[in-house]
Amino acid sequence: MPHADINELKDRLDLWTLGVTLVDRQKRLRCLTDSGVERTVGALATKMRDDLSIEELARLHVVPIARGGLFVAGQLSYLLGWTREQFEDDGMSPICIVDDCSLTGKRFRQTLKKNRGREVWFCHLASAEPLREAILKEESSVKGCISAVNLELLDRNNLAGFSDGGRYLNRSVEHIAFPWTEPGFPVNLNGKIVDGWRLLPPHQVLGNWAMLKLPAHADAIIPNIQLANGVVWRVLFDGGVRLYKAGDDGMVDLKNLAADVWRGCVGYRNRDVAVEWLMKTRNDFDRKAVESMVDILLARGMLVQI
Numbered sequence: 001m002p003h004a005d006i007n008e009l010k011d012r013l014d015l016w017t018l019g020v021t022l023v024d025r026q027k028r029l030r031c032l033t034d035s036g037v038e039r040t041v042g043a044l045a046t047k048m049r050d051d052l053s054i055e056e057l058a059r060l061h062v063v064p065i066a067r068g069g070l071f072v073a074g075q076l077s078y079l080l081g082w083t084r085e086q087f088e089d090d091g092m093s094p095i096c097i098v099d100d101c102s103l104t105g106k107r108f109r110q111t112l113k114k115n116r117g118r119e120v121w122f123c124h125l126a127s128a129e130p131l132r133e134a135i136l137k138e139e140s141s142v143k144g145c146i147s148a149v150n151l152e153l154l155d156r157n158n159l160a161g162f163s164d165g166g167r168y169l170n171r172s173v174e175h176i177a178f179p180w181t182e183p184g185f186p187v188n189l190n191g192k193i194v195d196g197w198r199l200l201p202p203h204q205v206l207g208n209w210a211m212l213k214l215p216a217h218a219d220a221i222i223p224n225i226q227l228a229n230g231v232v233w234r235v236l237f238d239g240g241v242r243l244y245k246a247g248d249d250g251m252v253d254l255k256n257l258a259a260d261v262w263r264g265c266v267g268y269r270n271r272d273v274a275v276e277w278l279m280k281t282r283n284d285f286d287r288k289a290v291e292s293m294v295d296i297l298l299a300r301g302m303l304v305q306i
Contacts, residue, residue, distance in 0.1 A: 182199065
């Protein structure tokens with residue numbers, strides 16, 4: 001078999017692997033709405049009251065892990081009666097590290113390293129039980145690891161060691177998203193981990209929208225175009241965008257003007273507003289070329305009219 005054919009076969013196998021993985025994860029996706037977050041934070045506060053006394057909760061210094069932990073800590077402060085002073089470190093008090101989710105424990109470990117010698121509680125909205133068990137086993141200073149949502153562990157053979165890049169657990173748990181963020185989803189392609197895939201469209205998640213780097217639009221916008229269902233996407237290091245439609249056998253890489261056309265359409269969700277933005281910001285703007293790019297993305301099923 002010619003070398004070129006071998007490469008083509010490998011590429012198609014990678015696409016098949018990507019498609020199978022993403023279809024599975026989309027089926028398992030746990031997406032919390034605003035009301036769902038409110039209920040989950042309430043459940044976390046209840047668990048914390050069960051494990052800590054009123055006096056212990058009042059002594060804690062609160063350390064949110066940015067950025068998701070800031071949203072959670074703010075809501076917990078109302079439910080648990082935390083004061084402003086508890087967010088100001090005195091260098092001595094026990095600390096409560098707060099996050100939205102902990103998938104590998106890497107961000108928690110980084111925060112813990114900055115607070116050695118303190119009694120620690122780790123309180124977050126979602127994690128897998130093996131992660132919490134690993135943290136309690138490895139970290140003697142951690143007195144409690146409390147989560148409101150128990151994420152399903154998808155591969156029990158994929159547990160990480162303590163020294164594995166700062167992780168307590170490899171990223172083999174069900175995917176979860178919040179109104180403010182969707183953690184980048186990693187996929188194993190031919191033995192290489194490719195991180196940063198997004199399963200949700202930008203208009204559903206604030207952090208996904210921010211990745212588009214679009215200026216806010218002052219006027220109300222009536223949506224007439226958006227990312228099609230089943231399309232997953234990655235923002236590339238060079239500013240381009242990679243799109244893949246689950247169940248399809250093709251991938252689309254967008255660069256330069258084409259990438260900005262896609263950004264404008266999925267960000268503003270209005271074809272005319274996207275064209276208006278491109279006309280103001282792109283020196284190489286060509287209305288006919290832009291309209292053609294939009295039509296091609298619609299025909300490929302990467303965008304959809306609404």
